[in-house]
Amino acid sequence: xxxxxxxxxxxxxxxxxxxxxxxxxxxxxxxxxxxxxxxxxxxxxxxxxxxxxxxxxxxxxxxxxxxxxxxxxxxxxxxxxxxxxxxxxxxxxxxxxxxxxxxxxxxxxxxxxxxxxxxxxxxxxxxxxxxxxxxxxxxxxxxxxxxxxxxxxxxxxxxxxxxxxxxxxxxxxxxxxxxxxxxxxxxxxxxxxxxxxxxxxxxxxxxxxxxxxxxxxxxxxxxxxxxxxxxxxxxxxxxxxxxxxxxxxxxxxxxxxxxxxxxxxxxxxxxxxxxxxxxxxxxxxxxxxxxxxxxxxxxxxxxxxxxxxxxxxxxxxxxxxxxxxxxxxxxxxxxxxxxxxxxxxxxxxxxxxxxxxxxxxxxxxxxxxxxxxxxxxxxxxxxxxxxxxxxxxxxxxxxxxxxxxxxxxxxxxxxxxxxxxxxxxxxxxxxxxxxxxxxxxxxxxxxxxxxxxxxxxxxxxxxxxxxxxxxxxxxxxxxxxxxxxxxxxxxxxxxxxxxxxxxxxxxxxxxxxxxxxxxxxxxxxxxxxxxxxxxxxxxxxxxxxxxxxxxxxxxxxxxxxxxxxxxxxxxxxxxxxxxxxxxxxxxxxxxxxxxxxxxxxxxxxxxxxxxxxxxxxxxxxxxxxxxxxxxx
Amino acid sequence: xxxxxxxxxxxxxxxxxxxxxxxxxxxxxxxxxxxxxxxxxxxxxxxxxxxxxxxxxxxxxxxxxxxxxxxxxxxxxxxxxxxxxxxxxxxxxxxxxxxx
Numbered sequence: 001x002x003x004x005x006x007x008x009x010x011x012x013x014x015x016x017x018x019x020x021x022x023x024x025x026x027x028x029x030x031x032x033x034x035x036x037x038x039x040x041x042x043x044x045x046x047x048x049x050x051x052x053x054x055x056x057x058x059x060x061x062x063x064x065x066x067x068x069x070x071x072x073x074x075x076x077x078x079x080x081x082x083x084x085x086x087x088x089x090x091x092x093x094x095x096x097x098x099x100x101x102x103x104x105x106x107x108x109x110x111x112x113x114x115x116x117x118x119x120x121x122x123x124x125x126x127x128x129x130x131x132x133x134x135x136x137x138x139x140x141x142x143x144x145x146x147x148x149x150x151x152x153x154x155x156x157x158x159x160x161x162x163x164x165x166x167x168x169x170x171x172x173x174x175x176x177x178x179x180x181x182x183x184x185x186x187x188x189x190x191x192x193x194x195x196x197x198x199x200x201x202x203x204x205x206x207x208x209x210x211x212x213x214x215x216x217x218x219x220x221x222x223x224x225x226x227x228x229x230x231x232x233x234x235x236x237x238x239x240x241x242x243x244x245x246x247x248x249x250x251x252x253x254x255x256x257x258x259x260x261x262x263x264x265x266x267x268x269x270x271x272x273x274x275x276x277x278x279x280x281x282x283x284x285x286x287x288x289x290x291x292x293x294x295x296x297x298x299x300x301x302x303x304x305x306x307x308x309x310x311x312x313x314x315x316x317x318x319x320x321x322x323x324x325x326x327x328x329x330x331x332x333x334x335x336x337x338x339x340x341x342x343x344x345x346x347x348x349x350x351x352x353x354x355x356x357x358x359x360x361x362x363x364x365x366x367x368x369x370x371x372x373x374x375x376x377x378x379x380x381x382x383x384x385x386x387x388x389x390x391x392x393x394x395x396x397x398x399x400x401x402x403x404x405x406x407x408x409x410x411x412x413x414x415x416x417x418x419x420x421x422x423x424x425x426x427x428x429x430x431x432x433x434x435x436x437x438x439x440x441x442x443x444x445x446x447x448x449x450x451x452x453x454x455x456x457x458x459x460x461x462x463x464x465x466x467x468x469x470x471x472x473x474x475x476x477x478x479x480x481x482x483x484x485x486x487x488x489x490x491x492x493x494x495x496x497x498x499x500x501x502x503x504x505x506x507x508x509x510x511x512x513x514x515x516x517x518x519x520x521x522x523x524x525x526x527x528x529x530x531x532x533x534x535x536x537x538x539x540x541x542x543x544x545x546x547x548x549x550x551x552x553x554x555x556x557x558x559x560x561x562x563x564x565x566x567x568x569x570x571x572x573x574x575x576x577x578x579x580x581x582x583x584x585x586x587x588x589x590x591x592x593x594x595x596x597x598x599x600x601x602x603x604x605x606x607x608x609x610x611x612x613x614x615x616x617x618x619x620x621x622x623x624x625x626x627x628x629x630x631x632x
Numbered sequence: 633x634x635x636x637x638x639x640x641x642x643x644x645x646x647x648x649x650x651x652x653x654x655x656x657x658x659x660x661x662x663x664x665x666x667x668x669x670x671x672x673x674x675x676x677x678x679x680x681x682x683x684x685x686x687x688x689x690x691x692x693x694x695x696x697x698x699x700x701x702x703x704x705x706x707x708x709x710x711x712x713x714x715x716x717x718x719x720x721x722x723x724x725x726x727x728x729x730x731x732x
Contacts, residue, residue, distance in 0.1 A: 604728035610663075611655050 001052060002062050004045045005081055008089060009128050011042035012096070016121035019114055027113035032104035035117040039100045039124065043093035050086045057490055059083070061134060068137070075205060080134035083491040084339065087484075088131040088271055091343045095263035095350045096124040098466050102354050103255040105463035106361060110253075116156060120259065123149035127264040131271060136195050136205040139272070143191065143236065146265050151181040153259075154252035176251040183245040187235020194228030197221060211278040219283075226279055226286040229272060237269025237323050240297050244553055246320055250312040254357030257312060261319040262350035267342050270323065273330045274339050277492060281333060291331025295412075295420045295427075298324030300550075302430040306437075307546045311356050311367045314438050318393060319349055321431060328424065329408040332415045334495040336488045340481060341404035348392035348400055348474040354467050355386035359442060362456035363449060369438055370531060374447035378456050381464045383443045385471050390439050392474040394432035394516050403478035406509050413508055414501040428512050432519030437527050445530035639680030646673035660715070660722040664708055671701045 015038035019031050053059065059082035068075040081089070100120060107113050126149055130142025155177030162172040199205055201221055202213045214222060233239075238246035246266065250257055260266060273280055273290065280287050301320035308314050322345050329338035360367060362379060376383045392399035395406065405428065412421035449456065458464075485494075497505065526532075537543055548554065601612060650673055653666025675694040682690025716722055 605724055606660075606663075606727065607655075607658060607724045614651065614655055 001049070001060050004049050004052075005060060005062050005079055005132070006064075008042050008045035008049060008093070009079065009125075009132060011038045011045070012093075012121045012125040012128060014038055016118050016125055019118035019121060022114040023118055025114060026111065027108070029104070031114045031117055032100070032107075035121055036097060036100040036104065039093065039097040039121065042124075042128070043090070043097045046086065046089040046093045049081050050090050053081060053083060053086045054487055059491075063134075072203060073199075075135060075137045077138065078134035078206075079132040079138075080207070081132065083488045084271075084274060085131045087339060087343060087488060088267075089128065091346045092124065092127050092131065092263045094469070095346050096120075096259060098350065098470055099255045099259050099263070099354070101466040102258075102357070102463055103253075105460045106255055106357050107253065112156070116153075116253070119149055119152045119156070120255070123153060123256075123259060123264050127268070130268055134207055136198065136207070136210070139275075140191065140195060143188070143232070143268060146236070146268060147181060147184045147188070150184075150249070150256075150260060150265055151177045153256040154180055154249045156253055156256065157251075160251075171248060171251065173251040176245070176248040180245040180249050183238075183242045184235045187232050187242055190228045190230075190235070191232025194225050194232060197225040197228060201225075207275070211276075214279050214282060222279065222283050223286055226276075226283040227289075229276060229279070230286060230290055233269030233272045234293075235269070236272075237266045237327070238320055239269070239293055239323070239327065240300060241552075243297065243301070243320055244549075244556060247313050247316045247549075248553075250310070250316055254312065254353060254360055257316070258350045258353035258357070261316065261353060262346040266319060266323055267346065270326045270330060270338060270342050273327070274335045274342075274492065277330075277335045280330070281493060287331045287333065289331070291328045291412075291417070291420060294324040294327025294329075294331055295423050296324070297321070298328065298427045299423050299430075300324075302427045302434065304546055304549050305434040306430060307543055308434075309368050309370050311359060311369050311372075311438065311442065312353070313367075314369075314434060315349070315352050315356055318352075318431065318435065319345075321427060322349070322393075324427075325405060325408050325424065328420060329411055332411050332417070332420075333493070334408070334411040335492045336485055336495060337404065337407045337411060339488060339492070340484055341408060343484075344392070344400035344404040344474075344477045347470050347477055348389040351385055351389040351467060351470040351474055352393065354463075354470070355382050355389060358382040358459040358463070359386075359456075361459060363454055366449070366452070366454065369441040370533075371448055371452055372442045373445045373449065373531065374443070375449075375456055376443040377447075379443070379458050381458060383439075385464075385467055386439055386443070388471050388474050390435040393435050394520060395428055395512060396432075396516060396520075397513065398475075398478065400474050400477035403481045406512055407481075409512055410497060410501060410505060410508055411495070414497045425512055425515055429515030429519040432516040433523050436520045436523035440523055440527040441531060444528050448531065636680055636684045640677055643673045643677035643680070646670075646676065649673075658724050660712055660724060660727075663724075664705065664712070668701060668705070671697055 015035040018038070019035050022028055022031050049060065059080055061078065061080045063076045063078040065077050066074070067077045100117070103116065103120060107116050110116065123146065126142050126145030128142070130139055130146060133139045133142060155174045158174045158177070160173050162175060195205065198210055201217055202210055204210060204213075235242050246260075249260060252260075280290070298321045301317045301324060305314050305317035305321065308317060322341070326338045326341050326345070329335075329341060358379065359372070359375065359382060362375070362382075363372065366372070388399070392401040395402045409421060409424045409428065412424050489495075501508075538547075545551070601608070647670055650666045650668075650670030653669065654663060657663050657666060675697055678690040678694040678697070682688060682694075712722065715727070719727060721727070
């Protein structure tokens with residue numbers, strides 16, 4: 001079993017190194033094939049581990065080697081495969097394998113094909129370290145590795161110039177990559193502080209030791225640690241107010257978006273909260289804050305998705321919204337439901353992104369859904385996939401999202417947090433509306449793309465086949481809910497609905513369903529038969545507010561980025577140039593000047609030298625006399 | 633009665649004369665003479681102090697200095713002759729070739 005753990009972990013790493021060998025050469029198709037095979041190996045190993053853990057109920061704990069051993073600090077490179085991490089491993093490797101295969105088709109015209117696979121596999125490797133580590137330090141390595149890889153991949157087309165957008169002053173892949181990296185850096189500071197607090201008070205970063213010790217800690221310490229860790233999670237999972245990077249990250253290639261959203265990045269924050277559940281369940285205030293913030297983000301992101309015209313950004317907002325749902329569940333104590341939604345969401349969100357990638361490929365990188373329409377004629381498979389994924393996202397019965405999202409909303413009712421419940425229900429309706437607005441605008445109605453001289457075509461056959469497991473999982477994953485609960489609650493605290501909630505569960509489900517269906521119907525009515533633009537609506541203040549993402553990117557630019565640039569500029573010209581540099585330059589200039597002056601002593605005339613020597617001797621005598629007098 | 637102080641005064645006067653010679657003279661040969669004067673001024677002081685303390689070490693030291701001064705003059709004069717043959721002058725102002 002130990003061997004399988006290492007295969008699952010290091011196959012993506014081997015894949016990354018292999019692809020890196022060819023990083024600077026032209027496209028080689030076998031690089032993609034080898035990378036995909038290695039990822040598939042990792043997936044198979046993960047699946048075998050999952051069966052083992054499922055069958056025996058035992059966790060596998062391996063320690064590869066010591067990493068840091070200094071004084072009282074012992075941090076090994078240890079890996080744990082238990083119910084939670086094995087779930088993550090299977091989801092991550094499955095989605096990643098499909099994304100790798102997909103990328104062979106999607107990136108086939110890109111000259112940096114090989115480099116792309118190297119980064120992609122490194123991304124998966126970082127995420128595997130993150131989920132498999134048996135201590136917080138290892139998790140933090142994976143956390144940072146994921147950050148670096150996302151930076152490399154979002155900025156993959158770094159040569160593209162800046163473009164001005166309405167809602168964003170200027171944006172380019174390298175800009176978006178930096179934004180993602182810096183936002184995460186801010187949050188990582190919180191994460192680090194959390195780790196320091198835990199280490200300071202417990203003296204270890206091993207999960208088992210930390211979680212055994214937390215019940216004996218002071219409440220203030222626990223709250224501080226939980227809050228600091230959650231700030232880290234907010235950055236990775238793009239919660240308000242650190243959410244802007246997620247939609248801007250759409251500048252990267254589409255497979256990267258699929259990977260970031262479904263498997264390797266944004267789920268890390270939710271994973272952290274689930275992993276540290278013994279800590280968070282002891283801090284009800286922080287947990288309630290998590291739930292409230294999650295609910296707010298769910299609504300907030302969904303509202304921005306309602307009016308957005310960019311195919312990928314709509315999906316990005318929906319991820320943001322679904323992450324909000326996951327945090328709501330985790331904050332309310334239903335950790336296993338959060339994990340279940342994470343897994344189910346990974347399948348249909350990856351499918352949505354890959355479908356969007358097909359559309360983008362067909363439309364020659366056009367993303368404005370107002371310029372699409374009627375694509376179902378040429379892209380019926382993509383239409384089918386995106387339809388399935390959207391049904392799952394909207395929470396239509398018997399698709400994956402129905403079970404998981406319903407459980408979260410039910411939890412909100414069960415906890416008596418009626419406000420959260422109401423917001424989540426309304427958000428479910430909005431989710432259904434924007435998902436189908438996008439699907440109908442893209443695939444149904446009049447063929448607006450003809451005006452722009454685009455000739456769309458369906459994606460390659462093998463890519464469509466590779467996507468099919470995701471489509472199947474998006475349809476059937478929900479039926480595994482009972483056994484999934486049974487499986488993960490061996491490790492996570494079980495969460496049961498109260499008797500009362502149980503009785504009216506059918507009614508609550510019906511309410512959610514009514515909202516979802518009416519959302520779809522509204523989208524059908526407005527967009528199925530083509531796009532009729534409503535000038536009055538589009539110019540109304542609330543439409544402008546949503547289309548500009550509540551002006552938050554502009555606000556950040558005006559009130560953070562610009563003042564910061566101004567301060568930096570002032571520090572550069574005033575402090576650095578005039579004080580720091582001037583001091584250093586002054587010392588150098590002084591030395592030059594004394595050297596230049598004393599150089600004249602060297603006349604080459606022996607007589608002068610002798611005179612100087614006499615002066616020196618006299619000086620020494622005087623010094624000797626004075627010091628003798630002073631001592632005597 | 634001539635005492636230690638008188639000898640030391642003579643020695644100091646001689647040393648100063650020698651020093652002035654070293655500082656002011658431009659001719660290399662004269663510089664040599666001046667250094668000899670300085671060395672012998674020190675010898676006078678050594679001999680006088682040696683006698684004052686009834687200790688022969690100082691006088692031995694004076695002999696050493698005389699011996700070393702003799703060998704120094706032998707080597708130095710050789711160099712002077714070569715220099716004179718090369719440059720045709722022993723004036724230090726003419727010999728300044730290593731200007732910084």
